[in-house]
Amino acid sequence: MEAKITATETWRRKHRLLHAGATRHPFIRGIRDGNIDISAFKTWLGQDYMFVRAFVPFVASVLTKAWKGSNDSDNDVEVILGGMAALNDEISWFKKEASKWGVQLSNIAPQKANQEYCRFLESLTSPEVEYTVAIVAFWVIETVYQESFAHCLEDGSKTPPELKETCQRWGNEGFREYCNSLGKIADRQLEKASDDVISKAEATFLQVLEYEVNFWNMSHGGT
Numbered sequence: 001m002e003a004k005i006t007a008t009e010t011w012r013r014k015h016r017l018l019h020a021g022a023t024r025h026p027f028i029r030g031i032r033d034g035n036i037d038i039s040a041f042k043t044w045l046g047q048d049y050m051f052v053r054a055f056v057p058f059v060a061s062v063l064t065k066a067w068k069g070s071n072d073s074d075n076d077v078e079v080i081l082g083g084m085a086a087l088n089d090e091i092s093w094f095k096k097e098a099s100k101w102g103v104q105l106s107n108i109a110p111q112k113a114n115q116e117y118c119r120f121l122e123s124l125t126s127p128e129v130e131y132t133v134a135i136v137a138f139w140v141i142e143t144v145y146q147e148s149f150a151h152c153l154e155d156g157s158k159t160p161p162e163l164k165e166t167c168q169r170w171g172n173e174g175f176r177e178y179c180n181s182l183g184k185i186a187d188r189q190l191e192k193a194s195d196d197v198i199s200k201a202e203a204t205f206l207q208v209l210e211y212e213v214n215f216w217n218m219s220h221g222g223t
């Protein structure tokens with residue numbers, strides 16, 4: 001018997017060009033091909049540190065929604081809490097990495113694409129945003145990074161040794177499994193969601209991909 005295609009997989013296929021735009025961006029290709037401009041990498045590092053700080057309250061809001069609104073809240077809360085713990089490590093890692101590259105985190109102002117993305121995250125923290133919509137956003141945000149950085153570690157990649165640790169941070173197997181757990185929660189929620197919530201979740205999936213493309217563009221010299 002053929003396995004049923006899940007909602008998240010259907011969207012990935014339906015929107016594959018935009019999905020590839022987010023996970024195979026020139027910034028990522030530059031790392032993978034070994035010709036990344038290090039100043040673009042440093043821009044990304046500083047801007048992503050600011051993004052991650054704004055991401056924490058968003059994840060906290062998803063955790064609250066899971067606790068209040070899920071039939072399997074014990075499992076969901078544990079998965080999301082694992083994500084929060086990883087973010088705690090991520091913040092320490094950004095500080096260490098910034099000092100290694102001579103990036104002054106205290107002097108950085110968020111660029112336009114980053115501000116817009118953070119505003120979008122903040123809008124998703126509203127109690128009016130359904131848990132299903134929020135968990136879809138969370139899943140796709142994490143998965144874009146997982147797939148992007150895993151691409152830089154595949155056979156045949158020429159990722160510079162000094163960037164391998166960065167790629168490992170999101171491209172490792174444990175992070176992939178965590179993203180899969182988020183995807184399973186998203187699909188379980190979508191299976192029982194109304195058409196209206198499914199449409200909102202699909203629109204959110206697309207918005208996140210667009211914000212991710214803009215984020216990479218910014219690091220690559222965009223605004």
Ligand SMILES: Cc1ncc(CN)c(N)n1
Nearest residue numbers: 048051052141142145215
């Ligand atoms: C922009 C962006 N998107 C996703 C991630 C993965 N937490 C991140 N650090 N930054």
